[in-house]
Amino acid sequence: MQIMKFIFILLAFASCTSVQTQGVQGQVFWLSGDQMPGPGKKRSPQQGVVREILFYEATTLAEAKQESNFFSLPNKQPVGTVMSSPEGNFSINLPAGKYSVFVKEQDGLFANLFDGDGCINCISVAPKKMTWITITVDYAAAY
Secondary structure, eight states, rough: OOHHOOOHHHHHHHHHOOOSOOOOOOOHHHEEEEEETTTTTTOOOOOEEEOOOEEEEBBBBBSSSEETTTTETTTOOSSSSOOOTTTOEEEEEOOOOOEEEEEEETEEEEEEOOOOTTTTTTTOTTTOEEEEEEEEEEEEEEE
16 A cells, blocks of 8 residues: 555656756847947847747748748648747747747747748757747847
8 A cells, every 4th residue: 555655646746847858948038129339329128028939840931921020821830839928938848850930929920030041040959958049029129
């Protein structure tokens, strides 16, 4: 009977520990307004922001439709989505692989980074690793 009780406690403890060990974590920031440097000018600080973050299989510019600062991906579904906290923090479990990361905005999906192969905001998730990313939503900022 003692062994059964020990096994039950061990299983209960194991189910309570949901530590994320593979995927993506990071922070989303909103940046707007005049960011041009100049004498006596102070840049406004980035602010954490609540946003839905979408993870797609690695997507190239040729696969996406782009209008102004926003994308649409008519033939793809996200592999995962997560909401950031008011401070902009987020964390999501994902299988190992290469992903394109977008932020959902009213006018479409936003991303502002591209690699040399035309992959939109690509990141890699390695087995048993958390990948850290910072996303700056800056389409309303002037540089």
